[in-house]
Amino acid sequence: MSISSNNPLREELLSRQVAKPCSMVIFGATGDLTHRKLIPALYNLAADNDLPPGLKVTGFARREKNDLSWRNELEESNRKNSRSGHDPETWKNFAASISYHQGDLNDTEAYHDLAKHLDSIDDASTTQHNRLFYLSTAPEFFPVVLENLKAAGLNQSRNGGWSRVIIEKPLGSDLSTAQELNRVLSNTFNEDDTYRIDHYLGKETAQNIMILRFANAIFEPLWRSRFIEQVQITCAEDLGMEGGRGGYYDTAGATRDMVQNHLMQLLCLIAMEPPTDLSADSVRDEKVKVLRSLRRMGPDEVKRNVVRAQYTSGEINGQPLPGYLQEERITENSRTESYVAMRVFIDNWRWEGTPFYIRMGKRLPKKATEISLHLKRPPNVLFQKLPSIDGSNVLTMRIQPDEGVSVRMLSKLPGNDLKIEPVKMDFHYLSSFGKGSPEAYERLLLDAMAGDATLFARRDEVENAWLFIDAIQNAWHDNDNPPAMAEYPAGSWGPVEADQLLGERGHKWREI
Numbered sequence: 280m281s282i283s284s285n286n287p288l289r290e291e292l293l294s295r296q297v298a299k300p301c302s303m304v305i306f307g308a309t310g311d312l313t314h315r316k317l318i319p320a321l322y323n324l325a326a327d328n329d330l331p332p333g334l335k336v337t338g339f340a341r342r343e344k345n346d347l348s349w350r351n352e353l354e355e356s357n358r359k360n361s362r363s364g365h366d367p368e369t370w371k372n373f374a375a376s377i378s379y380h381q382g383d384l385n386d387t388e389a390y391h392d393l394a395k396h397l398d399s400i401d402d403a404s405t406t407q408h409n410r411l412f413y414l415s416t417a418p419e420f421f422p423v424v425l426e427n428l429k430a431a432g433l434n435q436s437r438n439g440g441w442s443r444v445i446i447e448k449p450l451g452s453d454l455s456t457a458q459e460l461n462r463v464l465s466n467t468f469n470e471d472d473t474y475r476i477d478h479y480l481g482k483e484t485a486q487n488i489m490i491l492r493f494a495n496a497i498f499e500p501l502w503r504s505r506f507i508e509q510v511q512i513t514c515a516e517d518l519g520m521e522g523g524r525g526g527y528y529d530t531a532g533a534t535r536d537m538v539q540n541h542l543m544q545l546l547c548l549i550a551m552e553p554p555t556d557l558s559a560d561s562v563r564d565e566k567v568k569v570l571r572s573l574r575r576m577g578p579d580e581v582k583r584n585v586v587r588a589q590y591t592s593g594e595i596n597g598q599p600l601p602g603y604l605q606e607e608r609i610t611e612n613s614r615t616e617s618y619v620a621m622r623v624f625i626d627n628w629r630w631e632g633t634p635f636y637i638r639m640g641k642r643l644p645k646k647a648t649e650i651s652l653h654l655k656r657p658p659n660v661l662f663q664k665l666p667s668i669d670g671s672n673v674l675t676m677r678i679q680p681d682e683g684v685s686v687r688m689l690s691k692l693p694g695n696d697l698k699i700e701p702v703k704m705d706f707h708y709l710s711s712f713g714k715g716s717p718e719a720y721e722r723l724l725l726d727a728m729a730g731d732a733t734l735f736a737r738r739d740e741v742e743n744a745w746l747f748i749d750a751i752q753n754a755w756h757d758n759d760n761p762p763a764m765a766e767y768p769a770g771s772w773g774p775v776e777a778d779q780l781l782g783e784r785g786h787k788w789r790e791i
């Protein structure tokens with residue numbers, strides 16, 4: 280798939296801003312995200328010569344370490360987690376830019392020391408007083424880190440440099456906590472310097488949605504309720520609560536953990552109007568309009584349109600698995616959903632009447648995230664005497680794994696008889712471009728260094744998404760008349776109630 284050289288979209292895509300040299304500070308330097316995602320992403324950018332020259336990385340955490348011991352620890356985890364393998368020479372060059380700064384997030388003095396450390400880096404290298412702070416800590420620390428950065432003057436740009444912050448999910452647990460976090464953020468950093476990361480937006484196929492929609496005449500005219508019968512967004516995980524996930528998950532659940540952020544972002548990309556240009560605010564303006572057009576649900580609508588469920592014991596690949604309530608660190612009689620399916624409507628001109636089905640579940644048979652658009656059928660006058668088959672055209676975008684796009688259509692079966700079969704046109708990133716996609720964090724870190732916030736969530740996106748989700752959560756927490764909690768065996772595709780939700784309109788979940 281290529282975009283013609285005189286296409287204005289191409290010009291904009293190619294004119295991406297360039298990542299600038301800077302000091303990147305990772306708060307939570309000894310944590311899981313740093314080891315599994317952030318450092319491998321930086322290493323791979325270094326291996327591809329994509330890092331800005333002169334980048335310096337400083338880790339901040341409580342544990343006693345020095346530059347060398349932290350580098351050694353990171354090298355070990357990079358060997359396991361780097362997507363392109365580990366080359367000792369490339370690592371050695373990259374690791375020379377890494378230092379460790381021990382400190383407690385609650386200790387204001389530690390930030391003054393950090394400021395001195397960063398000043399000394401600026402004096403000795405080419406970081407040009409540019410600073411990028413990555414908050415890879417538990418969310419309860421976000422406010423204290425932000426306030427301490429401000430107290431040490433680290434939120435201010437100085438000597439012509441810039442100061443930016445990247446903040447991880449969860450961005451609040453409901454609208455009011457998200458607003459409170461945004462209030463602290465806006466007291467510390469300008470919105471333009473605030474990068475709320477949603478790693479789904481860094482995935483190639485998520486970025487490809489706009490290209491697919493707006494650069495292809497074959498799809499663009501069909502992308503509306505007149506031609507689209509229904510849209511499905513599925514995020515399936517085979518994992519359950521192993522590895523200590525239980526504690527946090529039980530306070531969040533599938534809807535807060537995945538739907539409010541990642542799946543709402545995918546919904547926006549699928550449903551939004553074409554932006555006036557590809558600038559961060561033009562794209563985000565259109566996404567916010569989608570969120571504002573979501574039909575809000577009262578308690579009765581939640582009962583009719585949303586199914587929540589917990590897995591019971593079952594098996595995946597022959598391995599027996601406990602039910603959600605038997606998992607470690609899950610509270611007794613927990614009412615947290617490990618699965619949610621919902622029917623959502625976007626009340627705007629383009630999508631009037633088209634149901635968007637969203638589902639997310641733990642302990643489903645496999646890990647897969649995909650979006651499918653199911654087109655309306657043409658009039659069935661010519662082939663009505665043939666055995667009936669499911670004849671709808673389906674456009675599927677696979678977000679992970681095996682990123683790609685496929686189109687299902689009907690074709691004549693070769694031979695003398697008139698027989699019709701569905702066939703699939705399939706595009707895989709790996710086979711079409713000869714290489715896999717970069718990890719989402721690679722693209723996003725580079726964008727933050729370049730000052731391009733297009734693939735990051737803006738304040739009003741986060742708050743509008745919470746407004747929609749809060750209505751569902753409120754209905755679930757109605758003590759007098761809460762909606763039922765359905766069940767599904769671990770290793771199945773979810774509860775029958777979710778199949779019935781689609782069955783009401785003659786629809787079925789796409790088989791993945």
Ligand SMILES: NC(=O)c1ccc[n+]([C@@H]2O[C@H](COP(=O)([O-])OP(=O)(O)OC[C@H]3O[C@@H](n4cnc5c(N)ncnc54)[C@H](OP(=O)(O)O)[C@@H]3O)[C@@H](O)[C@H]2O)c1
Nearest residue numbers: 307308309310311312340341342383384415416418447448
């Ligand atoms: N892990 C993932 O895959 C993932 C995915 C998406 C989002 N996230 C988000 O990313 C953030 C980090 O997650 P994580 O899994 O990496 O967490 P984690 O493994 O628990 O790491 C937490 C980090 O915070 C540091 N820390 C804790 N208390 C501290 C204190 N008082 N002073 C200084 N440092 C302190 C810890 O280091 P010391 O103990 O050495 O101080 C550690 O480096 C969270 O917001 C999480 O929700 C994580």
